Amino acid sequence: MAPRKLKVAEPSQAQAKRQHKADAKAAAASSPAKPRPLTRIQREKQDIILEAALEVFSAHGFRGSTIDQIAEVAGMSKPNLLYYFPKKEEIHRRLMSELLVTWLAPLQEMRADGDPFVEIRSYIRRKLEMARDFPRQSRLFANEMLRGAPHIIDMIEVDLKALVDEKAQVLLTWMDEGKIARTDPYHLIFSIWATTQHYADFDVQVRAVLGKGRGGEGRFEDAARYLEQLFLHGLTPKPKG
Amino acid sequence: MAPRKLKVAEPSQAQAKRQHKADAKAAAASSPAKPRPLTRIQREKQDIILEAALEVFSAHGFRGSTIDQIAEVAGMSKPNLLYYFPKKEEIHRRLMSELLVTWLAPLQEMRADGDPFVEIRSYIRRKLEMARDFPRQSRLFANEMLRGAPHIIDMIEVDLKALVDEKAQVLLTWMDEGKIARTDPYHLIFSIWATTQHYADFDVQVRAVLGKGRGGEGRFEDAARYLEQLFLHGLTPKPKG
DNA sequence: CTAACATTTTTCCAACTGGTCAAAAATCTT
DNA sequence: AAGATTTTTGACCAGTTGGAAAAATGTTAG
Numbered sequence: 457m458a459p460r461k462l463k464v465a466e467p468s469q470a471q472a473k474r475q476h477k478a479d480a481k482a483a484a485a486s487s488p489a490k491p492r493p494l495t496r497i498q499r500e501k502q503d504i505i506l507e508a509a510l511e512v513f514s515a516h517g518f519r520g521s522t523i524d525q526i527a528e529v530a531g532m533s534k535p536n537l538l539y540y541f542p543k544k545e546e547i548h549r550r551l552m553s554e555l556l557v558t559w560l561a562p563l564q565e566m567r568a569d570g571d572p573f574v575e576i577r578s579y580i581r582r583k584l585e586m587a588r589d590f591p592r593q594s595r596l597f598a599n600e601m602l603r604g605a606p607h608i609i610d611m612i613e614v615d616l617k618a619l620v621d622e623k624a625q626v627l628l629t630w631m632d633e634g635k636i637a638r639t640d641p642y643h644l645i646f647s648i649w650a651t652t653q654h655y656a657d658f659d660v661q662v663r664a665v666l667g668k669g670r671g672g673e674g675r676f677e678d679a680a681r682y683l684e685q686l687f688l689h690g691l692t693p694k695p696k697g
Numbered sequence: 698m699a700p701r702k703l704k705v706a707e708p709s710q711a712q713a714k715r716q717h718k719a720d721a722k723a724a725a726a727s728s729p730a731k732p733r734p735l736t737r738i739q740r741e742k743q744d745i746i747l748e749a750a751l752e753v754f755s756a757h758g759f760r761g762s763t764i765d766q767i768a769e770v771a772g773m774s775k776p777n778l779l780y781y782f783p784k785k786e787e788i789h790r791r792l793m794s795e796l797l798v799t800w801l802a803p804l805q806e807m808r809a810d811g812d813p814f815v816e817i818r819s820y821i822r823r824k825l826e827m828a829r830d831f832p833r834q835s836r837l838f839a840n841e842m843l844r845g846a847p848h849i850i851d852m853i854e855v856d857l858k859a860l861v862d863e864k865a866q867v868l869l870t871w872m873d874e875g876k877i878a879r880t881d882p883y884h885l886i887f888s889i890w891a892t893t894q895h896y897a898d899f900d901v902q903v904r905a906v907l908g909k910g911r912g913g914e915g916r917f918e919d920a921a922r923y924l925e926q927l928f929l930h931g932l933t934p935k936p937k938g
Numbered sequence: 939c940t941a942a943c944a945t946t947t948t949t950c951c952a953a954c955t956g957g958t959c960a961a962a963a964a965t966c967t968t
Numbered sequence: 969a970a971g972a973t974t975t976t977t978g979a980c981c982a983g984t985t986g987g988a989a990a991a992a993t994g995t996t997a998g
Contacts, residue, residue: 498944516844519761522985536946538987576932595843598898602836602843603757605901613905620906637934642907643923644932647892650899654891657839660846664854665861666883682884690931691817691877691885738965738975763955777976779957945994955984964975 501540505530506554509547514592517599518548552600552607555593560616562586563645566623572630573688576648580683583652588676594656620645651683742781746771747795750788755833758840759789793841793848796834801857803827804886807864813871814929817889821924824893829917835897861886892924 508530512521523544527537541547562582566575587594605612620642627641655662655676663671670678749771753762764785768778782788803823807816828835846853861883868882896903896917904912911919 501945517758517761517840520758520844523987524985533947534985535948535987539945542987544986573932598839598843601899601902602839603761605905609901609905612902616902617906617908634934636932637926637930639926639932640919640923642911643920644927646895646899646903646906646920647924647927650891650895651888654887658842658887658891660850661842661853661857662887664846664850665858665887667858670883678881679884679887682881683888685878685880686885686888686927686931688931689878689933690927690929691814691880692930693875693878742975764957765955774977775956776958776978780975783957785956940996940998942997943995945992947990947992949989949991951986951988953985953987956982958981959979960977961979962975962977964973966973967971968969 498540501532504532505537505540505547506551509551510592510596513548513551514595514599518603549607551596553611555597556608556611556615558590559586559593559597560619563619563623566626568626568629572635576636576687577684580648580652580687581680583648584655584676584680584683587652587654587656591656591659594653598653598657648687651686655679739781742773745773746778746781746788747792750792751833751837754789754792755836755840759844790848792837794852796838797849797852797856799831800827800834800838801860804860804864807867809867809870813876817877817928818925821889821893821928822921824889825896825917825921825924828893828895828897832897832900835894839894839898889928892927896920 505526509521509526511529512526515521516525523534523537526547527534530537541550562579565582566579600606600608623645624641627636627644630636631638631641662675665671666675746767750762750767752770753767756762757766764775764778767788768775771778782791803820806823807820841847841849864886865882868877868885871877872879872882903916906912907916
């Protein structure tokens with residue numbers, strides 16, 4: 457089965473508001489409203505807004521964030537922001553669909569024809585790097601999950617499930633070939649997700665517990681080393697010698 | 698070092714509001730406001746409110762929850778609820794401090810004088826059981842973490858850190874004695890937290906991915922089996938025979 | 939340059955929310 | 969049962985928030 461592409465939300469941006477009086481005739485004529493291409497400014501501003509929204513949403517959650525806050529971070533006025541995204545929800549929707557695509561990329565890259573341990577190790581690394589480099593996205597995602605994934609439950613049930621099913625199959629094959637230990641492939645994937653995202657989502661806790669000394673930048677390297685050991689050998693001590 | 702007890706927030710309940718005209722004289726006399734004991738109704742109602750608040754907060758986050766919602770779930774009017782907890786924040790504070798205490802109990806139970814594998818295995822089991830039996834508490838906690846733990850950062854930095862330091866020491870001893878593999882004890886604890894809480898916090902995802910067939914009640918048993926294998930042996934296949 | 943269109947700002951509003959207050963109702967004490 | 973106290977309610981309020989309207993200001997193609 458080919459790795460299914462995630463569907464992304466339609467454009468549907470400023471358009472809504474752009475339907476001014478001027479277009480009234482055309483609209484009334486029930487013509488299929490040709491989707492005029494975005495101007496340079498529109499593209500730029502939308503990106504700025506999305507970046508600001510990511511910052512704010514990931515820190516305070518959807519309901520905890522106000523349009524004013526986002527507008528401030530984006531460096532524009534609230535009505536101005538609403539000109540580009542007529543609804544607060546629309547910003548969130550855009551963010552979420554972009555998110556899912558990039559979020560699943562690491563798993564998609566896991567190749568059935570590679571060496572199992574190399575593939576799994578690389579996957580863990582990539583996931584950990586994402587936790588390190590894109591913690592806001594990780595938190596946004598976690599937030600959505602905590603709420604029961606109201607906005608992306610469809611994609612989770614369809615696209616994500618399909619991808620995981622596919623990769624679980626790959627893992628099962630490896631197990632059949634005796635290349636990795638026989639175990640539950642789904643829970644294996646869950647444990648990789650959990651252990652890596654933990655470093656983004658529970659960052660405060662990780663830092664606080666590690667303390668000043670070890671909570672610095674080195675913590676991701678330590679985590680990588682530890683996880684490698686965990687997934688390779690678990691906690692069984694090496695037979696000495 | 699004795700396992701330090703977590704400090705719990707003061708009573709400070711309805712009291713505030715209970716300072717009615719009747720008490721005015723006494724208060725004016727600057728007597729140290731003897732903390733009259735709670736009535737039966739007060740205790741009951743507070744419990745009902747806290748239960749309702751847990752339900753609502755864990756599902757929508759602090760800012761995403763309204764007093765009205767909590768009151769509705771608690772089966773009382775908003776002003777009535779406010780009679781018992783004059784501030785929304787107060788409810789949350791109570792919930793959080795209760796939470797931390799119960800949340801750390803499983804780790805505290807890990808005994809230095811037990812068998813390492815038995816102790817670790819039991820710890821994982823307990824944590825997994827908490828994810829299964831108290832998912833709302835888990836989500837409440839995750840929520841707080843995602844926001845940067847604003848309300849409990851002190852306890853995290855002091856009490857939680859102390860506890861983890863202590864147990865990390867225990868783990869290190871076991872490693873020195875060659876009873877478990879030498880690895881980073883802190884990250885080991887993190888990985889136990891992460892993998893177990895995942896089943897509460899990302900429950901929707903877990904269910905969706907496992908699908909109708911395997912997403913049922915059996916998933917916790919499967920998880921327990923998988924995690925046991927992971928932490929014991931990792932993914933290295935058994936030398937056949 | 940100017941008309942047509944795109945962008946921004948100013949002013950405003952209705953719904954929601956956390957919280958107050960006084961009075962009514964229920965409960966407890968003696 | 970009466971009086972004191974606690975609990976509950978209904979009306980109300982001020983601040984916040986998402987969003988609409990329209991006027992003002994840019995921008996750009998002809």
